[in-house]
Amino acid sequence: MDIKVNVRKSAGDAYVVELAGEIDVYTSPKVKDAITELIDQGHYNLVINLEKVRYIDSTGLGVLIGGLKRVREHGGSVNLVCTNPQIKKIFDITGLVKIFGIFDDEPSAMKALV
């Protein structure tokens, strides 16, 4: 069980954090480190691509919520890319669909950044 994290610069000041694998209590610190590093460097507009994520639990959601809180303090935003029905269901039942912008593809998520 592992998570692969790929960070790349996109248009303007935006960065894409592409995740692949499973985000659970064991792997979520790696995701948190990547997001924290970007924010510490002053990048507050992020797209987190969950297209290749097969599983996420509350610790993973906690990392995403923490990242969103931090970038919003600086007027930034976090949009998600997700089409996996099982992953989207978790955002639905927790009400996080109302907090995150969730998009079907990366260009749409990028375009919707503040």
Add this chain to the structure above:
Amino acid sequence: MNEPASLSTIEDSAFVELRIPPKAEWAAVARLTVAAVASRLDFSLDEIDDIKLAVAEACTHAIGRSNGDHPVELIFEAQPDSIIVTVRDFSTSPHLESVADELDENHVGGLGLFIIQSLMDDVDFHVDAGTGGELTMAKRVGGTF
């Protein structure tokens, strides 16, 4: 080789027990195990995913409660039309004593328990001063969610 008999044709319950170290890297073993047990029943793939997530959340909760000092014990009871999972942490550390209390706290642990309650049909959590925390959850085949 013959196919294994489906539990839907077996009248008695089948029990599977698992004890894992209270470390984050072992949570995946618990969710893979429950997926294997649940696949013996007539759950859909979506229902099995729900059960996996609920058990993983319970393990995360138990690991957090144990502070690394106590193992986490899981008992999977496969009945013909449902699965009952009990997760024990053996931690007697003072802590919130019910699911409702945890939900009131509005922290990640509370989010995990909220997910469990959303995905499973019945959930109960209590702490005994002598034996620690015990979370029991059940899901019926073709249940409510």
